[in-house]
């Protein structure tokens with residue numbers, strides 16, 4: 088019943104993508120808990136997010152990010168409607184993970200940020216969460232502008248989360264250029 092992520096496969100090509108069956112686990116998020124006082128951050132297939140309180144998550148999908156900025160105090164992701172800011176001291180692991188993910192998923196948006204501005208993210212930092220099914224009905228296909236009425240008709244780019252109608256999936260993602268079909 089859920090929209091299907093086009094996931095990156097391990098073989099044969101590193102960027103090859105394949106379809107997950109409907110109803111399969113969609114994705115995982117990494118929740119990165121920092122030092123005392125900092126809000127938990129989430130980084131993963133659904134983008135970057137901050138947990139304001141239980142059940143209240145401000146999320147910014149990779150495909151919606153139009154600017155990334157790194158200052159001495161914060162790594163900030165912006166879209167026209169949402170800003171997610173990760174404090175680089177209190178949430179260093181989260182910031183490192185988010186920057187590394189952004190370099191892979193939306194490389195064009197982080198070209199201005201120094202290669203070694205943040206350390207490599209360490210495996211095992213944070214906690215893995217299962218992503219809730221995304222709210223897709225009512226969104227428009229990025230390629231055809233068709234309104235997606237049924238979630239089963241949706242296909243999501245596994246790299247940036249861009250949304251397509253199943254009949255209009257382009258060869259390459261219009262947002263991040265990931266190959267979506269052979």
Ligand SMILES: [Zn+2]
Pocket residue numbers: 244245246247248249260261262263264265
């Ligand atoms: Zn994409």
